[in-house]
Amino acid sequence: MTTHTEEMTLNMGPQHPSTHGVFRLKVTVRGETITSAEPIIGYLHRGSEKLAEGLAYSQFIPYTDRLDYMNAMTNNYIYCASVEELMGLEIPERAEYLRILTMELNRVASHLLWWGTFMLDMGAISPFLYAFRDRDHILDRLNEISGARMTFNYMRIGGVKWDAPEGWIDRVKETVELIRENIHDYDTLVTGNEIFQARSKGVGYISKENAVNWGLSGPALRASGVKFDIRKDEPYSIYDRFDFDIPTREEGDVFARYKVRIAEIYESLKIVEQACEQIPDEGEIIHKKGKRLMMIKPPEGEVYKRAEASKGEIGVYLVSNKKKEPYRVKLRRPSFVNVEILEELLIGQPIANLVAIFGSLDVVLGEVDA
Amino acid sequence: MELMPMVLYAGVLLQLILAGVAAAILFERKVIGYMQLRTGPNRHGPWGILQTVADVLKLLIKEDIIPHAADRKVFVLAPIIAFVPSFAILATVSWSENLYAADLNIGVLYFIGLSSVTTLGVLMGGWSSNNKYALLGSMRGVAQMISYEIPLVLSIVGVVILVGSLNLRDIVFFQESIGLWLFIPQFLGFVVYMISAIAELNRSPFDLPEAESELVSGYHTEYSGFRMAFFMLAEYVYAIAISALATTIFFGGWLGPDFLPGEFWFLLKMCFFMFVWFWLRATLPRARVDHLMNFGWKVLIPLALLNIVITSIIKVWMG
Amino acid sequence: MFRLLKGFGVTLKFFGSKKFTILYPDEKVEMPERFRGIHRFFPDKCIVCNMCVNACPTDVITLTGKPHPDNPKKKVIDTYNIDFQGCILCDFCTEVCPTAAIVMTARYDNLSSYDRANHFKDIDWLSSNEVYGNYTIEEEVDEDEAGEEK
């Protein structure tokens, strides 16, 4: 009797429980080992860039919320900042602080959510709910200042929409304390766990050169040993006023990416605390040109501006032709670039590692598909 | 026993077990909910007591779907094959000194032997579904269940050597006579038993056959309605049976202070085991297949063998 | 070696601690003043300037006006519709409105329906949408307070 084995094509998604949205991964497996992987995206494509060409500059802000809906503040910021750069606007001091506060709080929320869903992928269910509980505290703060829990639409060209409500800064300080305590608990629950370490250490290794060549950014890049953070190396807004570290790891595996993100939560909390101390008590919150929502007309020109979102480098390439609407908006979405490496990274891995590796890249499909 | 009482006992036990499974599922959801800062089910009946009943009713009235490409006969048979042994093994469980179905002198052997038939149901279900996830899940399941069967059996051998009998009731009487529950002298065996029992049951952190983040739902991906209910039932009855076995051989069965009946103590100890399993599920991430296999073959089996050696030496030395 | 055992302590600690769940239909989250919920429209305040229609990034607002009965130079609102199928609750319409005729309430839960067509809301529905949160008008505040005292 002769036997033969054949390869099997397995579709992960678009409706698979661990695809973080509508992501499809076509893998061929031999037994449980992956021999090739092809990410297929576009199920959530909404044509944001085309929509931008038909909308006034300000009108596009709510659309940026919907790219990476876990970290909408930075998306808001980078779009507004690129228009501001074209127009050469000075941002009022208080507005800058409010921007930093909201962006960093949002980064913590985004990392917490990543932590929860990643652990869910790894088969631990409790961290997911703990992460959501703490994320909720942050979303409440952001809700108080911006009026929405996820799609904030808070920033405006030239400043921010609202000033902080009464007592908000104090409540933020309390939230920071609370989260810092809780994160410590979560660290105990997961980081030391041998099962978790066995699954994540040495898995999904990305070398330094590979990470740069594949254009990875954010925690995924830093976990491979590249000490680069746009907030530090090319400070935008007022990040040069704060004292914080860039956590890096040399290992480049899933565990390193995990540790980098956890360390980043602590760093972000540090920035929030400092911003709470430094923020001026009152002042303008928006440049006078930005107040007239529909009348923004930047001069002709083009600009590429980038910022550090929770997932990596988010960039906006903006071309203006002196009209009410932008001529071209290109959004460099970190998830879109980060997920690309999967096809190389997954080869030779067992299926059980697939979810760990995919989860460790922290991909939001709203951002991948734009 | 005569035929009539036997049938009656089986019928009553089935009803009780069904109620027990319903309670166990509720208990699991409540415990895990509480550990996750949730309240768990709370809509049906006071404290959500009727939640499982509602779920079961929903499963029963659902459309019975058999996939077009499935191997029909095998597909239909699989859940039954998975369930029947899990129920049959309960016959040897002695709930108290007087309440038992069969006083079998090879009770342990019967228990372990019959329970491994469930593996077949898993394999059949996974294969006949004609679904890739189900196939992978059942392959994992079978590999895992067969591998962990060995340390499970070996861990009990220590107890059998000490007691000198395969009869489950004798094991309890022995514990009564020495005035000590066997998990103390057989601690190593107990630990190995607990770990391999979890793997045997496909429960978290060893729930690889149904790892929902990787394989959707594993071997019962294509099952729905009451067939799915059968798999669920088998899983929970099996969990009850394994904790009953643990109670009997390591925790002194029905033994306990006299002011409450033996059945109560038995149930209480079982609940303790169930709680531990739910606790594990709420705490640990899922292990990986190769780690699981390595752990079973390279750690648990040597440990179990070591336990047998030590026990034999002690037995011979002590006379 | 057995650092994973520490995790059991954490879960056990949470087992006994206060639950975080909100039993939704019975208790609801108190939304902050600024919360961007479903709109309310005040027809009397509207001057039919069309600003909200222009500012809407998703083009879901449609309105028509008719001449004012007393002063033919002015206009009053005739129809005002928001199609909530497309509305993203971005708040631009209320931001540009010069008379605060369109405002956002703190309600978030009265749009659910079985039919998409029901999401097309007209002036009657919008102007009778219950108001609470930031945008209470004088008379209603008095009524509310009176109601609470009872």
Next chain:
Amino acid sequence: MSEHLLNLVKETIQNQHGEEAVEEADMNFEKPFITIWSEHWTHSLAETLRDGDEFRFDFLSCLTGVDYEEHMEVVYNFYSFPHDQYLYLKVKTPRTSPSVISVQPLWKTANWHEREAYDLLGINFSGHPNLKRILLQDEWEGHPLRKDYVTDKKAMGLE
């Protein structure tokens, strides 16, 4: 510093492809900014930019296309980790049959960026290993980010 880099890149391109190869070289928001035509954008030039000692542009931050109606442009935003410097490179290509070399062999990240530019703008990247639509479905007609793309709801049969 940046102006020095601008001149350096300019000279390199001129050395490789002649004086008139550089269409435009300027500073844009303090960053060097160079425009060339697609026939001068070659692998050897790209390699020089990536590996040359003064350049070392190892990180392709963003790649995009713009439709300027009379021509198309592909915009590369390079960053260099070792030297901490930027370069905007704009490659012009005729609108009728837009074609640019693929830099995927040099910067792997260009793979999806180029597919996206092909998908939405219809720019052909010669040498790309898998140039097919990425965001839209395979049978989609037209390239939405072109300025002459019809977005009328009626014409698309949506209303």
